[in-house]
Amino acid sequence: MKETTQEKIKDWFQYLQDTVCADLEKLDGKSTFQEDLWQREEGGGGRSRVIKSGDLIEKGGVNFSAVFGRTPKKILSALKLDKADFFASGVSIVLHPSNPWVPIIHMNIRYFEMSNGIWWFGGGIDLTPHFIIKEKAREFHQAIKETCDKHSPSYYSEFKKWADEYFFIKHRNETRGIGGIFFDRISAEEGFTKQQRWEFVREVGEAFLPIYTRAISDVREREWTDDQKEWQKIRRGRYVEFNLVYDKGTQFGLDTKGRTESILMSLPPEVCWEYDHQPKTDTQKETLSLLKKNINWIRIV
Amino acid sequence: MKETTQEKIKDWFQYLQDTVCADLEKLDGKSTFQEDLWQREEGGGGRSRVIKSGDLIEKGGVNFSAVFGRTPKKILSALKLDKADFFASGVSIVLHPSNPWVPIIHMNIRYFEMSNGIWWFGGGIDLTPHFIIKEKAREFHQAIKETCDKHSPSYYSEFKKWADEYFFIKHRNETRGIGGIFFDRISAEEGFTKQQRWEFVREVGEAFLPIYTRAISDVREREWTDDQKEWQKIRRGRYVEFNLVYDKGTQFGLDTKGRTESILMSLPPEVCWEYDHQPKTDTQKETLSLLKKNINWIRIV
Numbered sequence: 001m002k003e004t005t006q007e008k009i010k011d012w013f014q015y016l017q018d019t020v021c022a023d024l025e026k027l028d029g030k031s032t033f034q035e036d037l038w039q040r041e042e043g044g045g046g047r048s049r050v051i052k053s054g055d056l057i058e059k060g061g062v063n064f065s066a067v068f069g070r071t072p073k074k075i076l077s078a079l080k081l082d083k084a085d086f087f088a089s090g091v092s093i094v095l096h097p098s099n100p101w102v103p104i105i106h107m108n109i110r111y112f113e114m115s116n117g118i119w120w121f122g123g124g125i126d127l128t129p130h131f132i133i134k135e136k137a138r139e140f141h142q143a144i145k146e147t148c149d150k151h152s153p154s155y156y157s158e159f160k161k162w163a164d165e166y167f168f169i170k171h172r173n174e175t176r177g178i179g180g181i182f183f184d185r186i187s188a189e190e191g192f193t194k195q196q197r198w199e200f201v202r203e204v205g206e207a208f209l210p211i212y213t214r215a216i217s218d219v220r221e222r223e224w225t226d227d228q229k230e231w232q233k234i235r236r237g238r239y240v241e242f243n244l245v246y247d248k249g250t251q252f253g254l255d256t257k258g259r260t261e262s263i264l265m266s267l268p269p270e271v272c273w274e275y276d277h278q279p280k281t282d283t284q285k286e287t288l289s290l291l292k293k294n295i296n297w298i299r300i301v
Numbered sequence: 302m303k304e305t306t307q308e309k310i311k312d313w314f315q316y317l318q319d320t321v322c323a324d325l326e327k328l329d330g331k332s333t334f335q336e337d338l339w340q341r342e343e344g345g346g347g348r349s350r351v352i353k354s355g356d357l358i359e360k361g362g363v364n365f366s367a368v369f370g371r372t373p374k375k376i377l378s379a380l381k382l383d384k385a386d387f388f389a390s391g392v393s394i395v396l397h398p399s400n401p402w403v404p405i406i407h408m409n410i411r412y413f414e415m416s417n418g419i420w421w422f423g424g425g426i427d428l429t430p431h432f433i434i435k436e437k438a439r440e441f442h443q444a445i446k447e448t449c450d451k452h453s454p455s456y457y458s459e460f461k462k463w464a465d466e467y468f469f470i471k472h473r474n475e476t477r478g479i480g481g482i483f484f485d486r487i488s489a490e491e492g493f494t495k496q497q498r499w500e501f502v503r504e505v506g507e508a509f510l511p512i513y514t515r516a517i518s519d520v521r522e523r524e525w526t527d528d529q530k531e532w533q534k535i536r537r538g539r540y541v542e543f544n545l546v547y548d549k550g551t552q553f554g555l556d557t558k559g560r561t562e563s564i565l566m567s568l569p570p571e572v573c574w575e576y577d578h579q580p581k582t583d584t585q586k587e588t589l590s591l592l593k594k595n596i597n598w599i600r601i602v
Contacts, residue, residue: 036577050576061576171555171564237568244545245555254472254546263472267538267574274570275351275362276337276562 004194009111010066010089014047016109016205017064017091021049023209024062024095027216030055033062038259043069048262052269056102056220060095061265071114072256085115090123091205092249094266095212100232101219103129103136103177104239106266107208108249109201112185119194121201122184125208126163127215128177128239130232132287134301137178140215141297144180147207151200152192159183164293169242174291176242231284234277236268243267305495310412311367311390315348317410317506318365318392322350324510325363325396328517331356334363339560344370349563353570357403357521361396362566372415373557386416391424392506393550395567396513401533402520404430404437404478405540407567408509409550410502413486420495422502423485426509427464428516429478429540431533433588435602438479441516442598445481448508452501453493460484465594470543475592477543532585535578537569544568 002008021033031054039045046065051057066089076084090110097104109123127140141160148155159181167176181204186197243250243266253263279285303309322334332355340346347366352358367390377385391411398405410424428441442461449456460482468477482505487498544551544567554564580586 052576059574059576171558171561233571240541240572241545241565244542245552251546257472260472261577264542264574265576269574270534271572271574272570273360273565273568273572275353275360275566 004198006087006089006111006113009198012202013064013066013089013091013109013111013205017047017049017062020091020093020209021062024051024057024060027213028054028056031057036261038262040067040069040259043067046259046262048259048265050265054098056097056099056216058096058098059265059269061093061262063092063262063265065090065092065262072252074252074255079118081114081116084118087111087113092266093208096236096268097216097220099220099222100130100224100228101222102216103127103219104236104268105208105212105215107204109205111201118187120185120187121197122186123201123204124159124163124166124180124182125204125211126167126177126180126182128235129287130235131228131283132178132290133219134290136215136219137290137297138300140178140180140211143207143211143214145298147203147211148181148200150203151196155183155200156181161294167242168293169238169246171245172238172241174238174288175293176239176291178290178295178297227280230272233268233270233272234274236271237273240267240271305499307388307390307412307414310499313503314365314367314390314392314410314412314506318348318350318363321392321394321510322363325352325358325361328514329355329357332358337562339563341368341370341560344368347560347563349560349566351566355399357398357400357517359397359399360570362394362563364393364563364566366391366563373553375553375556380419382415382417385419388412388414393567394509397537397569398517398521400521400523401431401525401529402523403517404428404520405537405569406509406513406516408505410506412502419488421486421488422498423487424502424505425460425464425467425481425483426505426512427468427478427481427483429536430588431536432529432584433479433591434520435591437516437520438591438598439601441479441481441512444508444512444515446599448504448512449482449501451504452497456484456501457482462595468543469594470539470547472546473539473542475539475589476594477540477592479591479596479598528581531573532580534569534571534573535575537572538574541568541572 025032031051033049033051036048044067048063050061052059068087071084071086093107095105105127107125111121113119145156163179163182166182167179279288326333332352334350334352337349345368349364351362353360369388372385372387394408396406406428408426412422414420446457464480464483467483468480580589
């Protein structure tokens with residue numbers, strides 16, 4: 001059986017969920033994942049795993065799903081197709097830390113295939129620090145770039161730009177965080193084989209844990225004040241705004257009657273909205289000034 | 302000058318904002334409104350008034366705006382028009398109480414007019430109790446019905462149904478609260494004159510304060526526990542989900558570059574999302590069981 005068959009991809013996604021959860025539990029050291037198995041009436045299902053009130057993670061989810069059936073109308077009409085069956089599988093991670101110095105991280109890799117032979121991969125990994133620390137931001141982008149460079153010299157610049165455009169909160173005129181990479185519907189363009197795309201996607205999945213481990217180092221042990229926790233809750237509000245207003249994955253999931261609790265596990269635990277909130281400290285002001293597209297994070301320091 | 306000219310309508314909306322704010326300050330007894338005047342680059346502006354950390358109101362807004370200019374493309378294409386100028390004015394109220402026994406209330410009345418002579422009114426008033434108390438729900442709907450009945454025997458049933466459909470959180474399969482009335486683009490249909498529509502809309506605006514005063518009586522003084530406050534924050538999460546995912550006013554405002562802080566003043570102060578949260582007490586369970594369309598609230602007790 002070829003490596004890129006539905007079965008193989010699905011198996012590997014499940015394997016990734018298993019290893020990521022086991023490693024995150026070790027990293028957290030206090031809390032463990034609770035699993036919910038669910039089935040989709042129209043075909044397939046998933047394993048939602050959530051962790052809460054940990055030492056590191058205040059609320060987090062590592063979800064796997066593999067669903068199939070008739071292709072949703074939205075996709076069919078976008079592709080100008082009448083009818084086709086589909087298979088979709090993916091792993092999705094969102095971790096909200098308790099410590100405001102630790103960034104929110106998001107990773108997703110997904111595979112989509114239709115009975116007419118159309119297939120694509122999508123995914124990405126991006127970071128949303130409540131306080132941007134330039135050196136940590138550089139480190140994050142550097143690690144992502146190295147992951148990308150192993151597969152194509154154009155991946156990092158192309159997918160970094162895509163993340164800047166995608167993770168943008170238009171009504172706030174700010175990016176969700178410092179971005180990372182985002183890619184969607186990558187298929188056999190530019191001579192890439194399915195196997196090559198798959199190897200890249202797998203590498204993104206495998207890169208998640210070392211990248212997150214690095215992202216939390218140095219900051220995890222930092223003390224924080226009530227004001228900093230308050231700022232975190234305000235920033236989490238922006239995260240909610242992005243996910244509910246703009247995120248296509250969330251919208252698609254809710255539209256197509258996905259499992260609501262699994263889709264909305266990405267929402268933070270405690271959030272604040274204050275009217276016309278203004279940054280008070282230089283660190284807060286600097287963070288806002290860096291929530292922009294087209295920053296060359298590799299050269300930020 | 303006729304009563305239904307742009308100027309007259311705008312003046313009355315401002316007058317309503319003034320009286321509602323003054324009366325709410327008296328009702329609250331502790332906090333006062335802060336005003337932000339804003340101007341819209343393309344024409345017009347508004348007066349945003351927010352109150353926070355009150356004795357009654359944890360966070361609330363009473364906004365007035367009157368804007369004009371070229372009609373947004375979204376409206377033009379929906380009406381199959383090429384080009385027209387527009388004028389829009391309205392008052393919008395959302396009050397989040399600190400006490401979880403007190404319901405969230407929302408009221409909005411608005412007027413829209415185009416240079417080609419097209420005009421309409423829209424608006425409504427609806428209640429989102431964190432805990433539904435049947436007798437209070439009945440009282441609220443009864444008061445709304447009486448307001449409607451003065452203007453047309455069909456208004457209450459028609460606009461109550463519209464509210465049930467509109468304030469529905471599809472992905473949760475629950476209504477936002479106990480509804481109330483909602484109407485949009487009501488114009489000269491069914492023989493109503495502009496003057497008659499305007500008198501009804503004004504009556505909705507005038508009904509706000511007595512209805513709210515009644516809604517908080519008996520419950521405002523109730524003690525609450527930490528668990529009940531927690532439940533309130535979970536329910537507020539649903540309010541956010543509705544406003545950011547479904548509310549057309551919010552979407553339209555954000556799409557057309559409205560003033561973000563004025564649009565999002567509707568979001569609650571402190572909110573929680575907990576994965577797969579389940580109701581624990583009978584009161585919570587009963588509340589969830591009543592978040593349904595087509596409940597005859599007038600006959601609920």
